Each structure stands twice: as C-alpha cells, then as structure tokens.
Amino acid sequence: MTTKKTELARGELYEGDCRRILPSLPDESVHLIVTSPPYADRRRRSYGGIHPDEYVEWFLPIAEELRRVLNERGSFILNIKELAVNGERHTYVLELILALRRQGWLWTEEYCWHKKNCYPGKWPNRFRDAWERCLHFTKRRQFNMYQEEVMVPVGDWADRRLGKLTETDRVRDESRSDSGFGKRVANWVGRDKVYPTNVLHMATECTNKGHSAAFPLELPSWFIRLFTRSDDTVLDPFLGSGTTAQAAKQLDRRFIGIEQNEEYYKLCVERLKDDEQLHLKIR
Amino acid sequence: MTTKKTELARGELYEGDCRRILPSLPDESVHLIVTSPPYADRRRRSYGGIHPDEYVEWFLPIAEELRRVLNERGSFILNIKELAVNGERHTYVLELILALRRQGWLWTEEYCWHKKNCYPGKWPNRFRDAWERCLHFTKRRQFNMYQEEVMVPVGDWADRRLGKLTETDRVRDESRSDSGFGKRVANWVGRDKVYPTNVLHMATECTNKGHSAAFPLELPSWFIRLFTRSDDTVLDPFLGSGTTAQAAKQLDRRFIGIEQNEEYYKLCVERLKDDEQLHLKIR
DNA sequence: GTTCCGCATGAATCGATAG
DNA sequence: ACTATCGATTCATGCGGAA
Numbered sequence: 001m002t003t004k005k006t007e008l009a010r011g012e013l014y015e016g017d018c019r020r021i022l023p024s025l026p027d028e029s030v031h032l033i034v035t036s037p038p039y040a041d042r043r044r045r046s047y048g049g050i051h052p053d054e055y056v057e058w059f060l061p062i063a064e065e066l067r068r069v070l071n072e073r074g075s076f077i078l079n080i081k082e083l084a085v086n087g088e089r090h091t092y093v094l095e096l097i098l099a100l101r102r103q104g105w106l107w108t109e110e111y112c113w114h115k116k117n118c119y120p121g122k123w124p125n126r127f128r129d130a131w132e133r134c135l136h137f138t139k140r141r142q143f144n145m146y147q148e149e150v151m152v153p154v155g156d157w158a159d160r161r162l163g164k165l166t167e168t169d170r171v172r173d174e175s176r177s178d179s180g181f182g183k184r185v186a187n188w189v190g191r192d193k194v195y196p197t198n199v200l201h202m203a204t205e206c207t208n209k210g211h212s213a214a215f216p217l218e219l220p221s222w223f224i225r226l227f228t229r230s231d232d233t234v235l236d237p238f239l240g241s242g243t244t245a246q247a248a249k250q251l252d253r254r255f256i257g258i259e260q261n262e263e264y265y266k267l268c269v270e271r272l273k274d275d276e277q278l279h280l281k282i283r
Numbered sequence: 284m285t286t287k288k289t290e291l292a293r294g295e296l297y298e299g300d301c302r303r304i305l306p307s308l309p310d311e312s313v314h315l316i317v318t319s320p321p322y323a324d325r326r327r328r329s330y331g332g333i334h335p336d337e338y339v340e341w342f343l344p345i346a347e348e349l350r351r352v353l354n355e356r357g358s359f360i361l362n363i364k365e366l367a368v369n370g371e372r373h374t375y376v377l378e379l380i381l382a383l384r385r386q387g388w389l390w391t392e393e394y395c396w397h398k399k400n401c402y403p404g405k406w407p408n409r410f411r412d413a414w415e416r417c418l419h420f421t422k423r424r425q426f427n428m429y430q431e432e433v434m435v436p437v438g439d440w441a442d443r444r445l446g447k448l449t450e451t452d453r454v455r456d457e458s459r460s461d462s463g464f465g466k467r468v469a470n471w472v473g474r475d476k477v478y479p480t481n482v483l484h485m486a487t488e489c490t491n492k493g494h495s496a497a498f499p500l501e502l503p504s505w506f507i508r509l510f511t512r513s514d515d516t517v518l519d520p521f522l523g524s525g526t527t528a529q530a531a532k533q534l535d536r537r538f539i540g541i542e543q544n545e546e547y548y549k550l551c552v553e554r555l556k557d558d559e560q561l562h563l564k565i566r
Numbered sequence: 567g568t569t570c571c572g573c574a575t576g577a578a579t580c581g582a583t584a585g
Numbered sequence: 586a587c588t589a590t591c592g593a594t595t596c597a598t599g600c601g602g603a604a
Contacts, residue, residue, distance in 0.1 A: 094380060118480055118597080121594060125391060130480035131481065145408060197410050440598080572600105573599105576596105582591085582593105583591080
C-alpha cells in the first residue's frame with residue numbers, strides 16, 4: 001500500500017491511517033502534538049465511528065507511537081469530550097487517562113475549553129454541553145513551557161481580588177497548592193499583563209466554507225505558542241480540516257499532518273498551499 | 284459518644300463525623316445532596332486532609348450511605364477537584380467516578396464551575412486553576428429537574444435577529460450540512476430567557492467574616508433550585524461554613540447539615556440562627 | 567474604513583418507532 | 586431484549602454583504 005504525501009515548505013501532509021504512518025516518523029522528532037481524535041461514535045461518515053467501549057483499546061497503540069516520536073521535553077494536547085450514552089456520561093475518557101498513565105505518560109494538567117457558542121438543544125436530564133477537555137500529557141516532569149507567550153492584558157478584577165485576600169483564603173490556598181503564597185502576590189503588583197488560567201474561552205468557527213473544523217484556529221495556536229518555539233515541529237495525527245497545521249504555519253513552526261479521509265486531505269493540501277503562496281508573496 | 288444536634292425551624296445541624304451520623308437518617312428522606320468534601324491532602328492526616336491514594340476508599344462508605352438516604356428521583360452534586368501531586372494531576376477523582384458507578388450511581392453529568400476570580404499564583408508547569416468539577420450523580424435515569432428555575436436572559440443577539448422574520452424563519456429551515464440540525468426561528472419570538480449550559484460562571488467569595496467557604500452561595504443555590512422544590516430536603520454531609528444550609532434556607536427548603544469541626548459547627552449554628560431570627564422578624 | 571445586520575452553522579441528545 | 590433510524594428540540598457566533 002502506498003502512502004500519499006505532500007511536501008510543503010514548512011511541513012508535510014500524509015494521507016492515510018495514522019496507525020500505519022506514525023511508525024515511519026523518527027524518534028523524538030516532534031516538539032508538540034495537538035490533536036482532536038474522532039470522538040467515540042461521532043463523525044461516522046469520515047471515520048469509522050469507534051464504539052465507546054472499544055475506544056481505549058483503539059487509541060492506546062496510537063498513543064504509544066506518539067510517545068515515541070515526541071521529544072523528551074515536548075507536550076501532547078488531547079482535545080476530547082465523552083458523549084452521553086443511555087442517559088449517562090460515558091467513562092471512556094476517564095479510562096483513557098488512566099490507561100495513558102499506565103503507558104508512561106504523565107497527566108500534567110487538564111485545561112478546560114469553554115465553548116462560548118455550544119451546540120443548541122434541550123433535554124429533560126441535562127443542559128447544553130459547553131465545555132471540552134484539553135488534556136495535557138508530558139513525558140517528563142520538566143518540559144518546555146513558554147508562559148510569557150500567552151499572557152493576557154490584566155483585568156481590573158485583579159486589583160479588587162488582591163485587595164481582599166483574607167487570612168483564611170490564604171490558608172485554604174496553601175492547603176491546596178503547596179507552595180509559597182506571599183511572594184506570588186507580590187509578583188502581581190504593577191503588571192499590565194498576567195498569565196492566563198487553565199480555562200480557555202473560545203467560540204467554534206461555524207461558517208467555514210465546505211469543511212468543519214473541530215476546534216477554532218485559536219485553540220491549537222494557543223498551545224503552539226505555549227509549548228513550542230519557532231522552527232519546532234507540531235504533529236497532528238488526526239488533522240481533519242487542517243486547523244493545527246494552519247496554526248503551526250502561521251506561527252512559523254514546522255508541521256506534520258496525517259489525515260485518513262481523502263476529501264479532508266485534499267482540502268488541507270489546498271488550504272496550506274494557498275497559504276504558502278500567500279506567505280511567500282508577503283515576504 | 285454523644286452526638287450534638289441543633290434543631291432549627293427548617294432543618295437540623297449535627298456535630299460529628301458523617302460516617303457515624305448518616306446511618307441515623309432514614310431511607311430516601313433527602314431530595315438533594317450538595318457537598319464539597321475535604322480535599323485530598325498528602326500532608327495532613329485528619330479529616331480535612333485525606334491522603335490522595337486513600338481518597339476513594341475513604342469516600343465509598345459515605346457514598347453508600349448517601350445513596351441510601353437519597354430519594355429515588357433525587358440528585359447528588361459532588362463539588363471536587365483533584366490537586367497536583369508531584370507535578371501531575373492526581374487521578375483519585377477519576378477513580379472515584381468509576382467506583383461510584385460500580386456502587387450503583389449513574390454518572391449523569393459533569394458540570395464545570397468556572398471560577399471567575401481564582402487565586403493568583405505562578406508555577407513553571409501549569410497556570411492558575413480556574414475550574415472545578417461539579418459531578419452530578421443520580422439513582423435513576425429519570426429524576427427531578429426543574430430547568431425553568433435557572434433560566435438566564437437571552438443573549439443580545441435576539442433583538443436584532445427577531446425583529447424581522449424572513450420567509451425561511453417561519454418554516455423549519457433544514458441545515459445545509461449533514462449535522463441534521465434545522466431550526467425554526469419563529470419559535471423564538473417573545474422569548475427573553477434561555478436555558479443555561481453546563482458551564483457555571485461564578486466568582487468565589489472572599490469576604491466571608493472569619494471563615495472561608497468552599498463555594499459561593501450561588502453555587503448550591505443554583506443546584507437547589509434546579510433539583511428541588513420548596514419544602515424538599517437538602518443534605519450536606521460536609522457542611523463546612525454552612526453555605527449549603529444557608530442557601531437551602533433562603534430558598535425555603537429544609538436542610539440537614541453535618542460538620543465535624545467544632546469551630547465550624549458553632550459558626551454554622553450562629554449564622555443559621557441569626558438568619559432564622561431575621562427571617563422571622565421579616566415575616 | 568467602520569458599523570450594522572442577516573443568516574447558516576455546529577464533536578448533541580432523547581424518546582419513539584421500526585426491524 | 587437489543588440495535589438502528591428518525592423527528593424534535595435549541596442558541597450564540599463569525600462571516601460576508603450592505604449602509
């Protein structure tokens with residue numbers, strides 16, 4: 001079986017199943033993986049539609065390869081959300097986190113993507129689902145993180161908040177976080193930019209022409225700035241409509257994208273080619 | 284060992300370990316449980332500092348009692364967030380969810396409490412933690428949920444959108460894509476309220492007099508309105524500073540609170556007594 | 567160049583009905 | 586009893602064209 005591959009100035013796109021293509025990538029050659037794999041039983045048209053009960057089993061071999069190709073100081077961001085099955089939230093995402101840890105991954109953080117424009121609907125037992133998980137896994141406790149790259153303008157809330165910290169607040173915070181508090185407060189005084197939190201407020205893009213993106217460009221862009229530098233390599237093994245590659249390219253990172261669906265693959269190539277010409281023209 | 288108990292007009296407060304007190308409550312006598320149990324803490328030993336590795340084991344017998352006292356159509360809201368241990372998010376909350384399901388609970392939903400003003404701080408490997416889980420468990424697939432009680436004002440897009448209806452607005456407008464999701468805009472005319480999502484935006488309270496609350500009054504209040512009616516009974520087995528009982532009382536629900544710490548217990552009694560007198564005076 | 571406004575779109579879920 | 590399909594429900598956003 002041949003593998004289709006398109007080489008572009010800043011990266012390469014593969015058409016095919018990532019289970020077959022990932023093994024051809026060299027060890028530790030990637031600095032960041034950002035991906036949104038097909039959710040269980042969703043996107044049946046373009047992917048197989050993995051049964052929730054078989055999800056972990058399906059994903060683990062892929063994760064093993066991802067671990068091999070990831071740099072020792074790199075990060076793996078997994079955007080995922082469990083669906084409701086039979087009135088309950090299914091547990092495959094929880095099981096997956098536990099299984100990935102057994103595989104050797106460190107579950108470093110769970111970012112919360114608040115979807116400002118979530119899917120509509122009404123049901124008797126739940127409200128609209130307006131958040132997804134962005135699970136952050138690493139290979140080591142020490143990894144590259146460039147926090148200054150994602151700082152945000154300070155809101156006036158900070159002044160108010162910091163003025164009113166009570167003794168008990170301080171104690172409670174100590175009990176949760178385990179580290180010095182006072183000196184951290186001092187760090188805040190006089191700043192016009194602050195570090196963000198682990199909650200990301202972003203709307204999905206819903207008016208793309210002819211293709212649907214799993215997440216807005218802003219999402220991979222945020223993680224790419226946070227965890228990589230220029231010329232680092234970003235991998236997305238479930239490239240979909242190509243958002244991750246596009247974000248990487250805009251930020252002058254190299255990218256590797258893998259997409260199984262032929263339509264999506266062609267679309268990615270076209271989009272990134274166009275961008276490329278545009279990019280070169282601008283230069 | 285005696286149990287201290289304070290009876291108030293709308294509820295009762297127990298001083299002691301809920302593991303000892305819960306068995307004295309009758310079966311299915313509670314309509315809603317809202318609680319924020321002590322966070323895991325590897326440094327302290329007492330209740331209020333259970334070791335992360337022992338958390339599930341510690342909580343399960345309590346959950347079993349909670350299940351017994353909960354009405355068949357009732358809900359259990361567990362506000363919890365795992366802490367970071369050794370650079371990683373600990374997995375005890377995930378394990379707890381799985382264990383509670385094995386115990387017979389249905390994991391119906393996971394609400395996300397976005398803490399609009401989270402504590403400041405800086406770490407090399409993570410940002411400030413600005414969200415907590417509010418896990419929703421039930422005994423049955425069918426349970427009481429009064430969604431109208433928590434509706435919120437519609438976004439300001441509505442005025443413009445609904446001013447003039449086009450032809451397609453009057454009929455069901457099928458989606459062009461394969462989402463299968465059409466809409467009938469005419470249904471929206473006259474609506475000024477919409478149902479909320481499963482993301483709750485609430486600030487933590489930082490101005491409590493002499494004590495710190497695990498969550499703002501608004502949080503239990505929201506779940507109490509959503510899952511109970513007047514005169515229903517709300518239980519918090521880890522009452523802390525009494526926020527849940529206070530919320531229940533304000534909403535004319537009965538309450539049962541259990542608190543082990545003597546200082547907190549006294550404080551609760553005083554606060555709820557004061558409220559009571561105030562309440563009576565106003566009447 | 568700005569602002570305004572119309573509008574299709576979206577990782578959804580439940581309950582009923584049919585095989 | 587268990588699975589597959591179908592209809593009903595719902596809301597905030599960014600895009601693009603117009604003013």
